[in-house]
Amino acid sequence: MRNQGYACTEIISSKHHGQTLLSYLAGHYPHSTAQVWQQNLDNREVTLDGVIATGRESLRSGQTLVWNRPPWVEPETPQHFEVLFEDAYLLAVNKPGGLPTLPGGGFMENTLIRLVQKQTPSANPVHRLGRATTGIVLFAKTPQAASQLSADWNTPKIQKIYRALAQGVAQQDTYEILTPIGLVPHPRIGSVWAASPDGKPSKSLAKVISRTADSTTFEVSLYSGRPHQIRIHLASIGHPLVGDPLYGFTGLPLENLPGLPGDGGYLLHAQFLNFHHPVTREPIHLEAALPPGFAVPQ
Template sequence: MNQERIYRVQAQEAGQRLDLFLASKDEERSRSQFKKWIEAGRVQVNARTVKPRYLVQAGDEVLLRVPQPQGPEITPEPIPLDILYEDEHILVVNKAPGVVVHPGAGHASGTLVHGLLNHCSRLASQGSPLRPGIVHRLDRETSGVLLVAKSDPAYLRLIELFKEHRVRKRYLAWVYGRPRPEKGEIRTLIGRHPKDRKRMAVVDRNGKEAVTQWRVVTSWHDQVSLLEVRILTGRTHQIRVHCHYLGHPLLGDPTYGGGRRRARSLAHPRIRHLVLTQVQRTLLHAHRLELEHPISGIPMAWEAPEPEDFLSLRQALEAVIRHP
């Protein structure tokens, strides 16, 4: 069984190779995957099969037939869940760091979905069979508020709310340095990194608009800062990419310039020691999520408290300030 997707090429997208055009529309799959599907006849342009090197033109209608993944059914597993809210249509959890949201390559068990299926009698059946009820995701190392659809009507409405940017998400993020000004907005295109397809990057073309707002909550000797971040769009790795682009990568994020090499460059010896010894993951936390309930329309909001590693680092840094 195939899932059909139709794309209309815009003027600013004209001139791209077809496989690259499709890769820009789906951040989860590589150009080589789309090349294989084009060669297998799963892609048509204006009702004709073409080659991967075909250069798309403004107004082209691109039909993609995505095969449904084949594999064993997901077996529920008793994984601990920190449930913030639940009714017959939705469920909101505080995802722990280190937990993968849904099954995928290298993660056939132990995901949040396995735990959700053990807890719930059902999840929404819309979308991919390996992602029942999942309407948005958090990276493996990111903790915090995650919303799940239990019913199909809720799933479909939530997808609309996300597309219409009517879901408000706020994060807490630890970064290197101290952004100046202390609050602001960055608006760029984000797409696949031109040389490393596993990474995202700020690009000049062939990306999707990404808007991030930030403000500094606290800073310690201008060495590290805690930010409150609001994203108005939901691009893959958006906060990590934008903070790196601003020159203030997230603590514990080696993919985007915030790994141990950056930590060793910190000038303050005690802060350097704390970051090197205490930071064990990318320090990003989905703190608050607000939206109208997908069925009742009632405004709702949920917050996930700061995780233990956030609090421990904050306390240790405050001790440095008190006793320099």
């Protein structure tokens, strides 16, 4: 699918005051080299406070930077989703693997939010799942529902339970994982969320569902909502997800990445979501059927 292009807008922060625009773009967005960014600038795609930029400008705190990215052909993604629940206030769907929840990383139209809003324009996701992650995504259809769910999302009022296939055979039946999560530097992708002693407090509870000779299937309950939390937490106790292209056995990113952070190859599924309806207060219990690849425990 070829989209209509996109205007990426940001405000320059004080820590980049005095830096040249070209060096900022190349350093802040390492997915493109300085040569590629200079070509974008020469193509008159970048403005600074509304003026076409050359790249030689010295940045000032508070300036508005806009990259008018031209239309591009997006990678193909699944174009379907299963409706699990819907009323006047909420919509819950089962997201397939390979479909991003929100625009980003080269995807804009081929995203779950665009597919859902074609049918239900008022629906907005309360949270997101990684592109390769499958399972329940909850949408709010009214501002009232969105406000209440956002307030409750990372509290015990909303129970989020995942299924994950991890490397290695777990020695314990249950793990309480409290590894802090924060941004750490990475030579290829700039920075990435990972295990970090300076990160934010995080909590997961992992229970063993089944074991094979070289893997463990966990049921993981989330008590915080950090990016890539389950992938990082299981890796931090020595059980990274089978096929995870990003995280190694310590919860830190692999130095020689076989792919990009959004790439798949692992099995992680948002299986259950339990909460009280934000308007009617009735209990809601949602379940998304396990995708192929997960062994059924004996």
